[in-house]
Amino acid sequence: MTEGLIKIMKFICRVLLALLGGMAGYQLAFAIVPHLSEWIGTDRFLSKFALSGICVFICGSIGFLIAPFFLRILGLIGTLFEKHLQSTKWQDISAATTGLFVGLLLANLVAMPFSGLPVGPYVAVFLNIVIGYVLARLFVKRQNDIRGVLAPFVGLKQKIASFKGKGNEVVIEDMEGNTAMSMAIPGKILDTSVIIDGRILDIAKTGFLEGAIILPRFILTELQSVADSKDPNKRARGRRGLDVVKALQKISFLEIVITEVGLKDLDADSVDSGLIVFAQKIGGKILTTDYNLNKVAQIRDIVVLNVNDLANSLKPSLLPGESVVVDVIREGKEPQQGVGYLDNGTMLVVEDGENYIGHRVEVVVTSMLQTSAGRMVFGRIRREVRE
Numbered sequence: 593m594t595e596g597l598i599k600i601m602k603f604i605c606r607v608l609l610a611l612l613g614g615m616a617g618y619q620l621a622f623a624i625v626p627h628l629s630e631w632i633g634t635d636r637f638l639s640k641f642a643l644s645g646i647c648v649f650i651c652g653s654i655g656f657l658i659a660p661f662f663l664r665i666l667g668l669i670g671t672l673f674e675k676h677l678q679s680t681k682w683q684d685i686s687a688a689t690t691g692l693f694v695g696l697l698l699a700n701l702v703a704m705p706f707s708g709l710p711v712g713p714y715v716a717v718f719l720n721i722v723i724g725y726v727l728a729r730l731f732v733k734r735q736n737d738i739r740g741v742l743a744p745f746v747g748l749k750q751k752i753a754s755f756k757g758k759g760n761e762v763v764i765e766d767m768e769g770n771t772a773m774s775m776a777i778p779g780k781i782l783d784t785s786v787i788i789d790g791r792i793l794d795i796a797k798t799g800f801l802e803g804a805i806i807l808p809r810f811i812l813t814e815l816q817s818v819a820d821s822k823d824p825n826k827r828a829r830g831r832r833g834l835d836v837v838k839a840l841q842k843i844s845f846l847e848i849v850i851t852e853v854g855l856k857d858l859d860a861d862s863v864d865s866g867l868i869v870f871a872q873k874i875g876g877k878i879l880t881t882d883y884n885l886n887k888v889a890q891i892r893d894i895v896v897l898n899v900n901d902l903a904n905s906l907k908p909s910l911l912p913g914e915s916v917v918v919d920v921i922r923e924g925k926e927p928q929q930g931v932g933y934l935d936n937g938t939m940l941v942v943e944d945g946e947n948y949i950g951h952r953v954e955v956v957v958t959s960m961l962q963t964s965a966g967r968m969v970f971g972r973i974r975r976e977v978r979e
Contacts, residue, residue: 606659613655614648621647683847684732691731695724779876780897781806783867784814788833789881791899796846804847805879807837808870810855814863868892904967910957916940917977918955920948934969943972952977 621644703716819830860866877895889896918932923946930945955971
């Protein structure tokens, strides 16, 4: 079916180029036939008609014959565009197209006063190239700001009250309740904990995340409040979270959707409850590292993508009986216990390790405990390692 369609398109293209060639031949005949008739010494109508027909036939044949080369050039141009645009988001393409259209319109308006001058055409071409390029680039760089400026005029109210979930589809309605826009959103909602954690950025760079990543406005508000905290540790974590969001937005193949929705729109009194209500409204999944949020969301039948679960599943497992070397850095919760950490960050609880705090010991693994909150390894001391 596809091969037959390609043949039909090639035939249509050859016919169109033959017609264009014939029209060009007619124009050429209209210009040169009178001179040819004078040169060959005849002014008969049949002679002029024959000469015109020969010009039309020759130019039409040329158009018909060069059609395959023309199609091949179009294919190469299409492949070139596809290669360079395959990693470009559709929002960037539409913004660049809109900016180019506005730039060309503005350039022609500016060039109108120069139309009567000898250099008028050159000025018009120069202005079209410069202004078209500048506005296309400007629209791509500032597309979010432009959408924010145009939103009140378009009449869109992007809040949860205007979102209606239909399976995997989210419908945005205007102020009167009419459907203004519809888009498919797989629905992966970012939690504050997973943003501050930072590992979501590494996961996103690998390409394992597909579709739109939804970031509610109240999550950004919470991140900003953490970044403005007087506690230096909290302030550093909040700023790290904002840097992660900025880095996620720069990933070309990832679509970050920031929804203008607040906790009041969701009738929620906390961020966690707001996430749960929002996920239920749009049928989305929650990306988090918060153990308690994970459990509550599962009770409410919401799919949770826990980064800790993913990390634990990828960690190499230790078997009981294996020996590892670890530094005991503090005492454990139970009496006589010591705590150390493996190179991958796994907590190792050492029996009778309290007396070895500050020392490096060889520990034999006895058991392991793996939960969504992390992995814990238990072991007993074999001997102290002296450097």
